[in-house]
Amino acid sequence: VRPTAIVTGGNRGIGRAVAEQLAGDGLRVVLLCRDGHAGEQARTAIAGTAPGAQVELVVGRLDAIGAIRTAADALRDACPQIDILIHNAGVWPTRRLCNEDGLEQSFVVNHLAPFMLNHLLAPQLTADRARVVQVTAGLYVKGHPRLTATPYGHDFGAIGTYATTKLCNLLLLPRFAAHFRARGVTINAVHPGVIRTGLGDRTGPLGLVLRAVKRLWKSPAEGARPIVHLARDPALEGRSGAYFDGPRETPLAPIARDPALAAQLWDQARALSGLSAILRDDG
Numbered sequence: 001v002r003p004t005a006i007v008t009g010g011n012r013g014i015g016r017a018v019a020e021q022l023a024g025d026g027l028r029v030v031l032l033c034r035d036g037h038a039g040e041q042a043r044t045a046i047a048g049t050a051p052g053a054q055v056e057l058v059v060g061r062l063d064a065i066g067a068i069r070t071a072a073d074a075l076r077d078a079c080p081q082i083d084i085l086i087h088n089a090g091v092w093p094t095r096r097l098c099n100e101d102g103l104e105q106s107f108v109v110n111h112l113a114p115f116m117l118n119h120l121l122a123p124q125l126t127a128d129r130a131r132v133v134q135v136t137a138g139l140y141v142k143g144h145p146r147l148t149a150t151p152y153g154h155d156f157g158a159i160g161t162y163a164t165t166k167l168c169n170l171l172l173l174p175r176f177a178a179h180f181r182a183r184g185v186t187i188n189a190v191h192p193g194v195i196r197t198g199l200g201d202r203t204g205p206l207g208l209v210l211r212a213v214k215r216l217w218k219s220p221a222e223g224a225r226p227i228v229h230l231a232r233d234p235a236l237e238g239r240s241g242a243y244f245d246g247p248r249e250t251p252l253a254p255i256a257r258d259p260a261l262a263a264q265l266w267d268q269a270r271a272l273s274g275l276s277a278i279l280r281d282d283g
């Protein structure tokens with residue numbers, strides 16, 4: 001049986017390149033995509049890049065609490081056992097946009113969705129030495145979570161909001177490492193580099209400048225490499241709770257090492273996502 005790897009947002013950008021590399025390595029790759037048509041096109045294309053590749057599609061959205069639960073259910077049905085879970089899907093919003101829960105979109109997609117999937121898919125992370133990889137961003141250093149404002153986008157900023165969601169991932173990393181330890185599951189986080197994708201694309205003059213600058217950035221395949229490294233490299237066996245800047249393990253800035261804030265974010269995410277009601281209160 002092939003090991004199963006889930007890649008959220010695997011239809012384009014870095015996630016697609018990750019899916020191609022894992023499928024090429026002979027893994028069964030399951031893409032979680034919000035758009036069924038784009039997802040199916042990507043699935044076919046990725047499957048075509050490697051002979052005998054096994055690539056599957058699960059359609060699901062990560063931008064609202066109910067939708068994330070539905071996506072988790074669909075992933076559980078498709079994957080009774082998960083070897084690798086890659087939280088890649090992400091948004092860099094150019095303006096404040098709130099979802100049906102009243103929550104700011106990137107707070108949900110970038111922070112609450114991995115938080116919820118880590119809980120809801122934990123029973124499926126039963127493969128021997130299963131690994132979770134959180135794709136974050138070096139920009140986390142510009143983040144500043146404000147518990148009463150950030151979830152609702154009241155402190156929205158063109159850079160700050162994105163950076164804050166990525167900082168939330170890192171603040172919670174040690175807690176998830178502890179949470180998973182008893183199950184033999186590891187979790188590490190990675191900044192993939194500055195990569196030429198559609199992330200943060202915008203219209204207007206700034207959009208034109210950004211598109212021109214992006215030509216100089218690295219390819220999605222280059223961005224995928226450090227992610228696949230965390231997902232697969234035998235040398236990292238047992239390593240958990242670490243942050244990698246590209247291929248290099250790197251200490252986190254003090255701003256990301258704040259257990260008191262992490263505890264508050266954890267409790268808040270559980271409350272906002274309704275997980276407190278369905279999970280044992282075991283952290």
Ligand SMILES: NC(=O)c1ccc[n+]([C@@H]2O[C@H](COP(=O)([O-])OP(=O)(O)OC[C@H]3O[C@@H](n4cnc5c(N)ncnc54)[C@H](OP(=O)(O)O)[C@@H]3O)[C@@H](O)[C@H]2O)c1
Binds near residue numbers: 009010012033061196
């Ligand atoms: N590019 C960089 O320089 C860079 C640097 C640091 C970190 N990162 C991180 O790398 C990851 C991948 O980014 P990328 O650059 O490859 O961006 P991208 O090309 O914009 O791809 C983002 C992916 O996330 C998916 N996604 C967005 N919202 C979603 C939702 N509500 N539900 C399900 N899927 C959703 C997108 O699906 P659709 O196609 O349907 O929109 C797409 O597949 C992100 O976490 C990003 O923050 C990127």
